[in-house]
Amino acid sequence: MLEIARVSVAYGQHRAVDDVALRVAKGEIVVVLGANGSGKSSLLKTIARVLPSAPGGSVRLAGREIADLPPHAVVEAGLALVPEGRGIFGELTVRENLMLGAFARRARAGEAANLARVLALFPRLGERLGQAARTMSGGEQQMVAIGRALMSAPDILLLDEPSLGLAPLICGELFRALTRIREGGIGILLVEQNAKRSLAIADRGYLMAQGRLVGEGDAARLRADPAVQRAYLGHFDAA
Amino acid sequence: MILLEATLAGLVLGGMYALVALGLNLQYGVARIMNLAYGEGVIVAAFAAWWLYTAGGINPIFGLALILPAAFAVNWLIYRLALTPLVRRAKLREQLEVDSILATFGLLFVVQGLMLVAFGGAYYSYGFLSVPVVIADVTIAANRLLALGFALVLGLALYLALTRTRIGTAVRAVAVDPVAAGLVAIDVRQVAAASFALGGALVAAGGVLVSMFLTFNANIGVVFTMKALIVVIMGGVGNLLGCLVAGLILGLTETFVATWVDPGLTLAATYAIFLAILLVRPQGLFGRAAR
Ligand SMILES: Nc1ncnc2c1ncn2[C@@H]1O[C@H](COP(=O)(O)OP(=O)(O)OP(=O)(O)O)[C@@H](O)[C@H]1O
Ligand SMILES: [Mg+2]
Numbered sequence: 001m002l003e004i005a006r007v008s009v010a011y012g013q014h015r016a017v018d019d020v021a022l023r024v025a026k027g028e029i030v031v032v033l034g035a036n037g038s039g040k041s042s043l044l045k046t047i048a049r050v051l052p053s054a055p056g057g058s059v060r061l062a063g064r065e066i067a068d069l070p071p072h073a074v075v076e077a078g079l080a081l082v083p084e085g086r087g088i089f090g091e092l093t094v095r096e097n098l099m100l101g102a103f104a105r106r107a108r109a110g111e112a113a114n115l116a117r118v119l120a121l122f123p124r125l126g127e128r129l130g131q132a133a134r135t136m137s138g139g140e141q142q143m144v145a146i147g148r149a150l151m152s153a154p155d156i157l158l159l160d161e162p163s164l165g166l167a168p169l170i171c172g173e174l175f176r177a178l179t180r181i182r183e184g185g186i187g188i189l190l191v192e193q194n195a196k197r198s199l200a201i202a203d204r205g206y207l208m209a210q211g212r213l214v215g216e217g218d219a220a221r222l223r224a225d226p227a228v229q230r231a232y233l234g235h236f237d238a239a
Numbered sequence: 240m241i242l243l244e245a246t247l248a249g250l251v252l253g254g255m256y257a258l259v260a261l262g263l264n265l266q267y268g269v270a271r272i273m274n275l276a277y278g279e280g281v282i283v284a285a286f287a288a289w290w291l292y293t294a295g296g297i298n299p300i301f302g303l304a305l306i307l308p309a310a311f312a313v314n315w316l317i318y319r320l321a322l323t324p325l326v327r328r329a330k331l332r333e334q335l336e337v338d339s340i341l342a343t344f345g346l347l348f349v350v351q352g353l354m355l356v357a358f359g360g361a362y363y364s365y366g367f368l369s370v371p372v373v374i375a376d377v378t379i380a381a382n383r384l385l386a387l388g389f390a391l392v393l394g395l396a397l398y399l400a401l402t403r404t405r406i407g408t409a410v411r412a413v414a415v416d417p418v419a420a421g422l423v424a425i426d427v428r429q430v431a432a433a434s435f436a437l438g439g440a441l442v443a444a445g446g447v448l449v450s451m452f453l454t455f456n457a458n459i460g461v462v463f464t465m466k467a468l469i470v471v472i473m474g475g476v477g478n479l480l481g482c483l484v485a486g487l488i489l490g491l492t493e494t495f496v497a498t499w500v501d502p503g504l505t506l507a508a509t510y511a512i513f514l515a516i517l518l519v520r521p522q523g524l525f526g527r528a529a530r
Binding site: 050 | 405409412415418419423424425426427
């Protein structure tokens with residue numbers, strides 16, 4: 001269970017994330033929707049500690065405060081981030097990327113089982129283990145990124161716009177994979193622009209604007225909310 | 240016969256350059272420290288090997304077993320005490336590179352000054368295994384062959400460690416993307432410190448091996464810094480195979496020019512090749528074009 005409170009991020013004078021509180025339980029998918037520049041990526045990065053947050057905030061994982069840990073210790077604590085732009089090691093092979101995913105001590109014992117699970121989730125990776133990651137297609141690279149994060153045996157998985165730039169077909173494949181990851185008991189915090197697809201698989205959602213959370217609710221309720229439809233789903237109605 | 244002899248001598252020299260450059264590649268490629276005091280490590284280790292041999296009767300191969308761990312420890316301390324503050328305050332990699340150039344430039348003069356005080360400016364050498372060996376009609380000193388053998392073993396061990404082990408793969412991951420490395424639970428600061436220290440141990444190994452067959456004095460460290468830089472840039476930053484090939488090219492060129500043209504022109508030839516390669520491939524022989 002991930003619980004954050006009073007989390008803020010400032011770039012100089014500009015507050016990109018302003019006093020945010022949210023929670024993600026085991027085995028649920030929680031989506032954060034927001035326009036470009038609303039602070040979604042900054043929020044995920046600061047939870048994973050690759051971006052410093054303003055003092056006074058709290059990030060708790062299974063009750064333990066992790067807001068003052070370095071990034072590698074956050075992964076050891078059970079939280080993995082798939083960053084915007086994927087952050088895979090392009091020069092290394094798929095196998096090496098997955099092996100590094102299990103670099104955390106917490107992941108060593110279950111490494112073989114986790115690898116089998118990841119390859120069952122993304123069979124395509126199994127055929128490409130020896131290939132340099134940067135030579136894979138966009139969708140396959142996203143699979144490498146998610147697979148690598150899963151190799152660390154996380155309790156909570158953070159995903160920053162995994163569907164960005166992917167064709168609808170592969171996008172659907174990816175979102176189905178997320179529901180299977182949830183079945184394994186992992187809690188997922190998903191940042192997305194694709195409101196329709198993400199609300200379709202999510203349990204709950206938050207709405208973010210200009211660094212603040214401006215709404216929250218069950219995914220079904222958000223889908224039906226006329227204001228949400230106007231702001232986040234309108235694009236799809238028109239399409 | 241002269242051709243074979245010169246080739247063998249060039250390979251030995253080139254092997255030394257490649258080994259020394261491998262260490263610089265770790266310090267620069269992984270820890271992002273541009274270490275201008277790097278070549279001083281060659282000379283400190285050479286004096287250490289000389290001292291162990293002449294004062295203690297310890298042959299340089301056993302000397303390696305003492306000097307390598309010591310060099311690792313000293314370089315680790317240098318990183319922790321002198322360079323970590325720079326790493327902390329640098330927001331960008333580029334800033335760290337500039338800061339580290341200034342800091343290690345100072346370190347160069349400190350180390351060189353201490354050695355001048357201790358040993359003066361005279362040239363030193365010692366005679367270990369300087370017996371001729373004949374291979375297929377070519378004569379070469381046994382100590383050179385031994386040096387080449389050890390350079391090969393060390394280089395191969397490093398290559399296997401970096402490509403076949405998890406911790407070695409983690410080192411390469413830090414080199415390509417330190418932020419992403421943190422996301423897979425790699426302690427980036429610790430890996431950087433260890434890589435810097437390992438680089439220092441490799442340059443010390445180069446110093447010990449070189450001291451078995453070359454004369455050295457307290458002033459020539461900077462020559463090794465320059466040559467290591469040339470090899471790293473020529474081979475492509477972060478590329479181990481590039482290091483090997485560029486090192487051998489440099490060693491062979493220098494030996495051929497010294498044998499057939501004029502020993503005074505070796506440095507000029509080195510730079511000519513360096514320039515020629517960079518004109519054709521600015522990213523180095525095996526480097527990838529800039530992102
Ligand atoms: N490194 C930075 N320096 C200064 N400002 C930044 C930096 N990164 C982000 N910002 C600003 O912070 C705000 C939030 O950015 P962020 O990337 O978190 O938004 P986002 O919701 O992820 O946007 P997108 O949907 O486009 O990915 C923006 O106004 C952005 O310009
Ligand atoms: Mg973003």
